[in-house]
Amino acid sequence: MLKFGVVTFPGSNCDEDMIYVLGTVLGQKVESLWHKDRDLKGCDFIVLPGGFSYGDYLRSGAIARFSPIMEEVVKHANKGGYVMGICNGFQILCEAGLVPGALLHNNTQKFICKNVHIKADNNNTLITSAVDTNKALKIPIAHGEGRYYADEATLKSIQDNGQVLFRYCDQNGNITEDSNPNGSILNIAGVTNAGKNVFGMMPHPERAADEHLNNTDGKFLFDSILSLARV
């Protein structure tokens, strides 16, 4: 059985939701990790949750990336260990250079909190393996800095290597400009690294994985992880 570790930074606010989904909804072993820890406590799968770590000072994720625990997270990732960053966690992964690209202010300059639709780009990654690539998943976003950007060379290489995890789309699965909530380049909502063991995405699957919330589209991602991940 996988052991998940959810990191809490000062300003994280989706850590408890993630622990609830992994532990209570999915019945997995979950450990809470503190940003000052230098020990991953034997966790196999590290999650960097959403929130506003260090008040988003300087740039979102820029300060958290130098937390003591991040040294261990980077080592874990470099050894091939699984790491997933949601929202602010994705921003931290970008700042740490664990996934390609950067997240800029939304093109509207507004904080956007609403349900959007995303579509998995392929089934060749751990978190999209059990997701129907024709289905538009309804997953909430809540961010001010979610405009994914990477230079042309990076975009070409991540597309050639199948590193795009999700793209924003309309409810029928069409990837259009209108369905792009924040101006992300090529509607990209999530990416993985070249080794495909580190995953970053802006939408919040943990907010759409409990039947009581009337939306379990986010559960496909967790089902993918649980069906394939091996220690």
Place this chain on the structure above:
Amino acid sequence: MKFRAEINVMPLKALLDPQGKAVTNSMKNLSLSEITNVRIGKHISLEIDAENKETAKAKTEEACKKLLANQIMESFEFELFEE
């Protein structure tokens, strides 16, 4: 020796700067439509102890590259002053 670095961090020219765009638009409301292309970045000031200006420059550059600017989306430049 003590030095002071005055650092400017700007969004890369190729990227949309929504803040700058909103401010550019508001110039029209002030009847200052001659003003275009407003771009907004950050100004960072810091003090640094170093043996000489060369070392201070190298340290400031390291700080900019590692933390103060994200070169995927921002550029930086700075001036050093002896305190």
